[in-house]
Amino acid sequence: MNYDASCPLTYADIVDAYFLEHRAKVLDIAAFLDRLERAADGPAEKDDFRVAALREALLLLSDGDGERAKRVLDLLSDATETMPQSAANAKFALGAAPEVGQ
Amino acid sequence: MNYIEPHGHMVSRTTADYERMALAGCVAISEPAFWAGFDRDSVKGFYDYFRQLTEYEPARAKKFGIAHFCWICINPKEGDDPGFAREVIEIIPDFLKKPNVLGVGEIGLNKNTKNELIILEAQIDLAVKHNQLILVHTPHLEDKRKGTRIIMDALLNHGGVEPDRVLIDHVEEHTVAEVLDKGFWAGMTLYPETKCTTQRAADIIEMYGTERLWMNSACDWGISDPLAVPKARMELKRRGHSEAAIKRLTYDNPHTFLSQSPNFNLPG
Numbered sequence: 005m006n007y008d009a010s011c012p013l014t015y016a017d018i019v020d021a022y023f024l025e026h027r028a029k030v031l032d033i034a035a036f037l038d039r040l041e042r043a044a045d046g047p048a049e050k051d052d053f054r055v056a057a058l059r060e061a062l063l064l065l066s067d068g069d070g071e072r073a074k075r076v077l078d079l080l081s082d083a084t085e086t087m088p089q090s091a092a093n094a095k096f097a098l099g100a101a102p103e104v105g106q
Numbered sequence: 107m108n109y110i111e112p113h114g115h116m117v118s119r120t121t122a123d124y125e126r127m128a129l130a131g132c133v134a135i136s137e138p139a140f141w142a143g144f145d146r147d148s149v150k151g152f153y154d155y156f157r158q159l160t161e162y163e164p165a166r167a168k169k170f171g172i173a174h175f176c177w178i179c180i181n182p183k184e185g186d187d188p189g190f191a192r193e194v195i196e197i198i199p200d201f202l203k204k205p206n207v208l209g210v211g212e213i214g215l216n217k218n219t220k221n222e223l224i225i226l227e228a229q230i231d232l233a234v235k236h237n238q239l240i241l242v243h244t245p246h247l248e249d250k251r252k253g254t255r256i257i258m259d260a261l262l263n264h265g266g267v268e269p270d271r272v273l274i275d276h277v278e279e280h281t282v283a284e285v286l287d288k289g290f291w292a293g294m295t296l297y298p299e300t301k302c303t304t305q306r307a308a309d310i311i312e313m314y315g316t317e318r319l320w321m322n323s324a325c326d327w328g329i330s331d332p333l334a335v336p337k338a339r340m341e342l343k344r345r346g347h348s349e350a351a352i353k354r355l356t357y358d359n360p361h362t363f364l365s366q367s368p369n370f371n372l373p374g
Contacts, residue, residue: 010312012346021344022305073306077280081251082218091186091217097247 007070033062057100107353109335111135112360113212113241113275113293113322116163116174117142117155123325123332128170130336134372135167136364138177138212138241143327145184152180152194160204173372175364177211177241178202185225186216195228202236208367209233211241212275215253218245227260234266239367242274244281246300254281258288271366275322276301282314291318291363296334304338308345316351320359 013021040055041047051059061076069075082101088094111127114135127135137159146152159176167174178201180194201207210233215222233240240261245253254274261267269289277285277292278301285292294310295301302310307321323334331337335356342352364370 005313007313011309012312071279073309074279077278078251080248081280082248084252087218087220087223087256089219090221091183091219094217094219097245097249099247101248 033058053102054098054100107131107339107349107357108133109339109356110360110364111323111325111332111335112273112320112364113138113295113324114332115140115324115326116167117158118327119325119332121166121169124167124170124172127332128172130333132172132335134173134175134360136175136177136208136241136360137163138243139179139181140212140243140326141181141183141216149190149193149197153197156197156201160201160206164206175206175208175367175370177209177239178207179210179213179229180225181212182214182216182222182226182243182245185213185229186219186221188221188224191225192228195225195232198232199236202238205369208364208370209239209241210236211239212243213240214243214257215245215249216243218249218253218256223256223260226257227264230261230264230267234264239364240267240272242272244274244276246276250276250278251280254285258285258290261290262288270318273320273363277310278302279306279310282310282319286314286318291320294319294321295324296321296331296338297324298329298331304334304341307338308341308347311342311347311355312345316354316359318359318363319355320363321355 011018057080061079064075064079065072080100083103108131111132114137116135116137139155139159142155156178159178163176164174178198180191185191210229213226213229215226230240242257244250244257257274261272270291273291273293274285275293276295282292294307296304296307311319321335321338323332324330325332339352339356
């Protein structure tokens with residue numbers, strides 16, 4: 005679909021309104037990744053699947069294509085087609101599907 | 107400007123929240139039945155909860171000039187025990203006759219299990235047989251896209267469901283188009299961390315339009331904000347959207363969908 009000019013704000017307006025907030029969010033991600041390396045038990049030999057999925061999602065942000073939010077959500081989604089009989093022993097939703105980060 | 111909170115779990119909120127919502131312009135709340143943070147172990151527990159939704163909350167809202175409506179169901183999380191869920195479903199028809207009940211909801215899926223699907227299908231059938239509107243909960247986080255698709259298949263496979271009498275809630279960028287394309291209404295839930303932020307909700311509106319779309323706060327027992335809808339209106343205003351468009355999203359659209367129930371009547 006074509007979403008050109010669907011936001012009423014100009015490019016400059018958008019930057020002025022939102023840049024600092026999103027600068028802070030990028031710094032939060034950077035600090036989170038640094039924190040993982042400073043973990044009390046040392047950095048993990050292999051990323052947790054959620055962290056691996058996050059790293060993969062970050063690559064999408066700078067690939068030059070649009071609909072980044074949708075594509076990140078698609079990346080983090082469970083792509084399996086099977087249904088368990090019950091939720092017994094199921095974990096709460098974790099934010100990424102295990103197969104994404106493996 | 108008046109607004110409608112079309113999905114608010116007021117049993118989780120203080121009376122001060124009712125006051126704050128009234129001060130912000132809220133004139134009506136619709137409250138779906140949901141998982142209260144723990145599994146109830148008796149049908150009587152649900153009976154008491156449904157009485158709270160149909161008797162106590164309307165009285166609490168009325169003190170602040172807010173009309174209170176609700177939806178009745180067994181939620182998908184507790185629906186994972188089909189035997190117990192069927193016992194709860196047996197008491198639902200009596201509550202559908204209460205004057206502030208708008209329909210069956212929020213039904214749906216939680217962990218996308220076969221048990222949950224059995225109870226979802228039973229409650230879809232219940233809604234159709236009693237000519238009720240349907241409000242749908244979609245799963246959280248990584249389960250959402252798969253669950254939303256299974257739910258839509260169940261609704262359309264029933265044969266008696268009219269999509270424009272169903273609202274599918276908690277849509278995000280990866281589910282909104284499919285929901286609207288199939289003729290359902292879509293709801294965006296404004297949460298600080300999961301679901302949609304006010305900025306992303308405004309983005310979705312800009313990309314997908316204002317038809318068959320509403321915004322709600324959910325404002326349950328989790329980290330949530332009962333003033334999320336007025337804050338989203340501020341975001342839309344900040345971006346230069348018209349007063350008419352903002353009113354359409356936060357008053358006219360919920361009013362249009364909910365008015366399909368004969369019980370949805372606003373004073374004045």
